[in-house]
Every structure is written in structure tokens, then in C-alpha cells.
Amino acid sequence: MKHLDITVKGKVQGVSFxxxxxxxxxxxxxxxxxRNQPNGDVFIEAEADDFMMDMFLEWCHxxxxxxxxxxxxxxxxxxxxxxxxxxxKK
Numbered sequence: 001m002k003h004l005d006i007t008v009k010g011k012v013q014g015v016s017f018x019x020x021x022x023x024x025x026x027x028x029x030x031x032x033x034x035r036n037q038p039n040g041d042v043f044i045e046a047e048a049d050d051f052m053m054d055m056f057l058e059w060c061h062x063x064x065x066x067x068x069x070x071x072x073x074x075x076x077x078x079x080x081x082x083x084x085x086x087x088x089k090k
Contacts, residue, residue, distance in 0.1 A: 002053060003077040006044040007037075008060055010070035017042050018087045020064035025085035028052045032080075035088035047082050 008017070013036050021034045021044060029052055032045040046056055063069040 011068040031082035
């Protein structure tokens, strides 16, 4: 298992990105959270094995149907042992 902090840039707010990210994460067994940032980015904390994380990151580069992703930044983090994947509404 590994933990990644992921920042997705572009037109990623107001396009159901967080809801779509949760659906994909749930399907892949990725745990963590997703929330909008004040600057227009979306921030994700994700925990999964290497294979599922790679598939989730691949999706992050495409995003939700109406999203326009211009960049994805990732940083390794410390495992927090999330139990599920949650959409943070703040």
C-alpha cells in the first residue's frame, strides 16, 4: 500500500469531478478523500496498492466527463489507513 497526495489542475470544479473520483476510487478499491481547493484545483489523498494507484492516476489525468485536466501533481505521503473514499464538501 502507498499513500499519494494528488493535486489535479485545470477546469476540475463544477464538473462533478469529486463525485466521479469517488466512483472510480470505489471501483478500484482506492481509499482516501477528495476536496475542492480555493484556487480551483482538486486535492486528493489516495491509498492503494501500486497497480490500482496507477489506474486511479491514469483516470486523474483524464478526469470527469466535462473536466479539462491541465496537470496532475503527486507527492508521496504517510499511510493514514483510510477505511473508504470520501468526498469532502468544504
